[in-house]
Amino acid sequence: MAGDKVDPVHQFVVNKIVPIEIGGIDFSFTNASLFMVATMAVATGFLYFTTSTRSLVPGRMQSVSELSYEFIASMLREGAGSHGMKFFPMVFSLFMFILTANMLGMVPYFFTITSQIIVTFALAIFVIGTVLVYGFYKHGLGFLNVFVPAGVPGILLPLVISIEIISFLSRPISLSVRLFANMLAGHITLKVFAGFVASLGTLGALGIGGAVLPLIMTVALTGLEFLVAFLQAYVFAVLTCMYLNDAVHPGGH
């Protein structure tokens, strides 16, 4: 299995399509940019056109849009309470964007933008930044209560507070790395097993017989990856709701 033939990492390479450079910084329109725009267009198009008839009794596709709307609405209401509903557009956009990006990434030859750490990190920073800005704007220094759990003995307080601060700071990292690593690992695994099928197939009759096993694995993994693609979007949205809950109700543990 030579590297030039099956390269499981090649799918993550960012290629320039339209080179753009502003002030010495490379802002080229790349394949990653193309799929970001495609994700935006596909998700918006789906949600827009399935609801364009505004049927009182929804069809299947309109039901999908309505279900995702209500799914996120109930998730946010449970996670952050009714005060958290002002973040509904943000959580809904994040969920739909990540879900669509993950699903588009499952199409062969398509670029998976959520397998780029900078993309998931930017989305995580967007969430944590919103939590910080809204928390301090709404509660002032009272937002710092989020680091002080209620009912902790005074002597343990310095320890607990430092742990809480560390866990807060690690949130954007865990949030971004979870999504990034899942998408990256899944795609590499798929590619590797699919590569086995191709390379074993060149080894004659015995190889073709042996290629059945990785083929089964590839099919099974493809199903698993669709699950992961949904699950990671869901996890991202749930954690976003939890973090937003801190901004809405600091110290409300």
Added chain:
Amino acid sequence: MFVTAAYAQSTTTEGAETHDAAAGEVHTETGVAHEGGHGSGVFPPFDSSTFASQLLWLAISFGLFYLLMSKVVMPRIGSILETRHDTIARDLDDAARSKAEADAAVAAYEQELATAKAKGNAIAATAREAAKSKAAADRTSVETSLNDKISAAEARIADIKAKALADVGSIAEETASAVVEQLIGGKVTKAEIASAVKASAK
């Protein structure tokens, strides 16, 4: 996988990996990971030269997506759901109102039925009373007329009886006079015969 790839990237040194068919999947993968960076020699997701462009285009596409969601799509879905909710609530109200109307109609119908029944009973009772009294009056009139007839008949019978009895006297007188004529051949006065008959009749 992430850790493996990152670890491989940071630890494998140039040329350490030989791309051997027998090297196994992990070696192949990490070796490629090491070389896959298209010139820059970095694992592609960690290639910081692409970060600026990715951030810019993510900001553009996600920002636009956020705007479209919050200004167009979400209000629309929200209004669809609200309209449906309102319609269902209104339909339920209509149904409840119709049911109340139907209940009222049933109650009114039963009320009317009860009054009609009572009225019917009253009419029947008066009719029965009238019939009864009429029958009684008829009976008494029939009875009186019958009594009249009976007494008239009785009077006639008594009359006839008296007449017959009187006739019996005259027949007896005639018979007696005829018998006397035959027997004695002489004439007897009527007065004598009558007194004789009267005396024998006693």
